[in-house]
Amino acid sequence: MRFASHMPRALAEARAAAARGETPVGAVISRGTEILAADGNRVRELSDPTAHAEILVLRAAARRLGTERLAGCDLTVTLEPCPMCAGAISLARVARLYYGAADPKSGGVEHGPRVFARSTCHHAPEIYGGIAEAAAAALLRAFFAARR
C-alpha cells in the first residue's frame, strides 16, 4: 500500500485536546509513513492565540528538520484549517494537505478567504478534504454540545 493515512493519529490528538478542555482539533506532519510531529490544540493551556494544532506541528517539524521549509512534507488535520493556519501551510511549503471536516464558520481553505485560491498565494499544497470527516465532525459536535 503506497498511502497510509495519518488521520487516525490526528483524531487521537483531537480527542486528547478535548480531554484537556481545548477545541478538539489534531494534526500530524509526516514525510511518507514517518511522523515528524503530532499535536492537538493548546490555545488555552499556553495562553497562545496561535496555538492551533496545525501551527504547533508546523513549528515542531521545522525545528526538528532545522529549516523553515517543509518541502516534501504533508499535513493531516481533523478540521479545515482557518485562514491563519492556511497561511502558515503556504509559507512552510507543505506538499499535501489532508483534512477531515469542512468548517463553513471559520475555515480558510474552501470557505471564507480561500487562502490557497488567490493569485497572490505563492505556494498551495495539493488538497484532499473530507477524510474521515464524520469522525472529526462528531468530536467537535460532542465538545460544543457539552459546553452549552
Added chain:
Amino acid sequence: MRFASHMPRALAEARAAAARGETPVGAVISRGTEILAADGNRVRELSDPTAHAEILVLRAAARRLGTERLAGCDLTVTLEPCPMCAGAISLARVARLYYGAADPKSGGVEHGPRVFARSTCHHAPEIYGGIAEAAAAALLRAFFAARR
C-alpha cells in the same frame, strides 16, 4: 496628545531584523502608551515558518497577560500583514491594527485574501494603513536589493 505612535519602535525592530539577515519587518503590541511586546522577524534564526514579527509579539503579549485574547491591545507593524498574520490578529481580538507599507505581493489585509473583509471573519480590528510607509518600504527595498 492622545495618540503616541509605536511605529518608530516597530521600525527599529525591523532594522534589527535586517541586521540579523531576516526580512526587515518589525512589530509592537501596545496598550495605550505601554509596550507589551516588540520584536522583528526571526524565521531563519528559529527555523520557524510562523516566526513573523506579528506572530512573535502576539504570542509574547498573550503569554505576558496570561490570556489568548488581547482585547484592548493594538498591533503596530511596518508592513501589511500576510494572511497568516491577519488570521492571528483576528483570533487574538486585537483592537487596532496600524501598518506601514502595503504589500501587494504577499499582503492579506488590502490584498490577496483580504482576511478581515470576509463575512466569516469573526473579529476585525480597526485598520490604519500607510503609517510611515516610506521608511518601512525603503528598509525592505534596501534589504532585497542587497540580496540580489
